[in-house]
Amino acid sequence: MSVVNQGSPETASQVQSMFGAIAKRYDFLNSFLSLGIDKSWRDEAVKTVFEKDAMRILDVATGTADLALALKRERITAEVIGVDFAEPMLAIGRQKAAKEQLEVKLEPADGLNLPFPDASFDALTIAYGLRNFSNYQAGLIEFYRVLKPGGRLVILEFPPPPKGLFGQLFRFYFMRVLPLLGGLISGKHEAYEYLPTSVLNFPAPDVLATMMKEAGFDKIRYKLQTFGVSAIHVGDKS
Numbered sequence: 001m002s003v004v005n006q007g008s009p010e011t012a013s014q015v016q017s018m019f020g021a022i023a024k025r026y027d028f029l030n031s032f033l034s035l036g037i038d039k040s041w042r043d044e045a046v047k048t049v050f051e052k053d054a055m056r057i058l059d060v061a062t063g064t065a066d067l068a069l070a071l072k073r074e075r076i077t078a079e080v081i082g083v084d085f086a087e088p089m090l091a092i093g094r095q096k097a098a099k100e101q102l103e104v105k106l107e108p109a110d111g112l113n114l115p116f117p118d119a120s121f122d123a124l125t126i127a128y129g130l131r132n133f134s135n136y137q138a139g140l141i142e143f144y145r146v147l148k149p150g151g152r153l154v155i156l157e158f159p160p161p162p163k164g165l166f167g168q169l170f171r172f173y174f175m176r177v178l179p180l181l182g183g184l185i186s187g188k189h190e191a192y193e194y195l196p197t198s199v200l201n202f203p204a205p206d207v208l209a210t211m212m213k214e215a216g217f218d219k220i221r222y223k224l225q226t227f228g229v230s231a232i233h234v235g236d237k238s
């Protein structure tokens with residue numbers, strides 16, 4: 001089955017400047033708007049990475065480096081590199097790493113064109129970044145390229161809200177309450193109006209799994225987190 005190539009409704013430079021503009025408030029808003037549950041979603045990703053013996057890990061669209069730092073905390077001997085194309089987000093990540101004295105390399109790079117040779121990493125993670133890519137499938141193919149054979153991809157992303165009562169409530173929160181609060185607190189309304197749009201545009205979990213298969217991944221599995229607010233997808237390069 002072939003899946004239609006899709007990508008973020010915003011251009012890469014719009015996404016880049018949006019995250020650059022909200023960087024200072026990003027961490028606070030993340031935990032505030034998710035009621036602190038986002039930490040448990042990232043913790044599950046860390047656990048999934050270390051089911052395998054990962055020693056060299058790339059966290060793409062690392063933002064303020066929460067996942068990169070959690071990976072390093074879990075395995076201090078691992079080499080963890082985080083990349084993102086919004087420098088102000090990386091700057092906050094570097095401050096956090098220095099405060100905790102965690103050695104994580106945080107470098108500017110486009111996730112669609114990673115500055116690493118083929119087969120460089122044991123694991124590649126991306127948390128809430130893929131839905132911002134201008135081409136999701138091209139992102140998955142690029143992730144496959146830089147993974148070593150036997151390497152593992154772990155994706156955290158917000159799938160489109162589920163159907164049913166919870167889905168309706170969540171849709172209301174996501175479409176109405178969250179853009180209002182996020183806009184008020186960050187002062188950047190467009191960034192928090194873009195968030196629900198990017199989520200509604202993102203493929204459903206089974207479609208994302210098919211796209212991973214098409215990119216070459218194997219042993220693909222996914223699990224919904226917190227009633228489908230978030231999802232974790234895992235795939236291996238054989």
Ligand SMILES: C[S@@+](CC[C@H](N)C(=O)[O-])C[C@H]1O[C@@H](n2cnc3c(N)ncnc32)[C@H](O)[C@@H]1O
Nearest residue numbers: 019061062063084085086110111127128129132
């Ligand atoms: C919602 S934040 C997620 C940050 C972090 N991974 C986390 O879990 O909090 C999305 C990040 O993706 C980055 N991003 C989006 N598209 C990108 C691309 N093509 N290349 C690199 N970074 C990208 C943005 O700059 C932003 O920092």
